[in-house]
Amino acid sequence: GENVEQHPSTLSVQEGDSAVIKCTYSDSASNYFPWYKQELGKGPQLIIDIRSNVGEKKDQRIAVTLNKTAKHFSLHITETQPEDSAVYFCAASQAGTALIFGKGTTLSVSS
Amino acid sequence: GAVVSQHPSWVICKSGTSVKIECRSLDFQATTMFWYRQFPKQSLMLMATSNEGSKATYEQGVEKDKFLINHASLTLSTLTVTSAHPEDSSFYICSAKAGGTTDTQYFGPGTRLTVL
Numbered sequence: 001g002e003n004v005e006q007h008p009s010t011l012s013v014q015e016g017d018s019a020v021i022k023c024t025y026s027d028s029a030s031n032y033f034p035w036y037k038q039e040l041g042k043g044p045q046l047i048i049d050i051r052s053n054v055g056e057k058k059d060q061r062i063a064v065t066l067n068k069t070a071k072h073f074s075l076h077i078t079e080t081q082p083e084d085s086a087v088y089f090c091a092a093s094q095a096g097t098a099l100i101f102g103k104g105t106t107l108s109v110s111s
Numbered sequence: 112g113a114v115v116s117q118h119p120s121w122v123i124c125k126s127g128t129s130v131k132i133e134c135r136s137l138d139f140q141a142t143t144m145f146w147y148r149q150f151p152k153q154s155l156m157l158m159a160t161s162n163e164g165s166k167a168t169y170e171q172g173v174e175k176d177k178f179l180i181n182h183a184s185l186t187l188s189t190l191t192v193t194s195a196h197p198e199d200s201s202f203y204i205c206s207a208k209a210g211g212t213t214d215t216q217y218f219g220p221g222t223r224l225t226v227l
Binding site for chain 1: 115117143145153154155157160204206214215216217218219220221223
């Protein structure tokens with residue numbers, strides 16, 4: 001089955017810096033890669049997703065890149081703000097199947 | 112965006128009792144709902160996949176007789192933790208996926224279960 005590795009487990013940046021979180025997946029049949037942000041005591045919130053027919057997607061300060069050949073995808077957050085501090089999870093799935101999550105990255109943005 | 116609600120948001124119960132958690136898709140019809148369990152500072156672990164009108168599919172190691180899942184309508188799925196014990200204390204989160212070709216899953220806010 002699918003296995004998703006996520007790095008780093010913790011990331012500390014200064015406000016205004018960029019943050020990059022990387023994930024690799026094992027199943028070449030996976031074709032959907034979402035990223036979720038989870039704040040303490042809350043459910044995950046979808047922040048951006050990408051499908052395997054696209055190499056990059058941007059939404060304001062957030063971007064995701066996908067390299068199908070290497071089977072890895074990354075989340076890029078630019079101009080980080082304290083409110084970006086949270087746990088970020090990557091996930092992978094095939095169409096119609098359940099998401100398999102990475103172990104999460106705790107992002108801390110200090111002002 | 113699509114909204115998924117869960118009720119209750121937290122519950123405390125005595126060991127041996129049963130607890131029901133509801134998951135509702137508020138503004139879309141969810142043909143598939145998923146139930147996850149999350150321990151502190153850990154990732155989400157899939158417990159089961161629930162399709163409307165059919166039996167849930169449980170992940171390996173999840174006791175189907177202990178975690179009863181019912182997906183009776185396109186907007187409601189329930190998880191019942193039967194004969195709960197302290198080791199069942201956890202954060203339970205549901206997600207919902209609309210029908211068709213969409214892959215997007217929307218998560219509920221979670222339910223914190225504490226078993227004394």
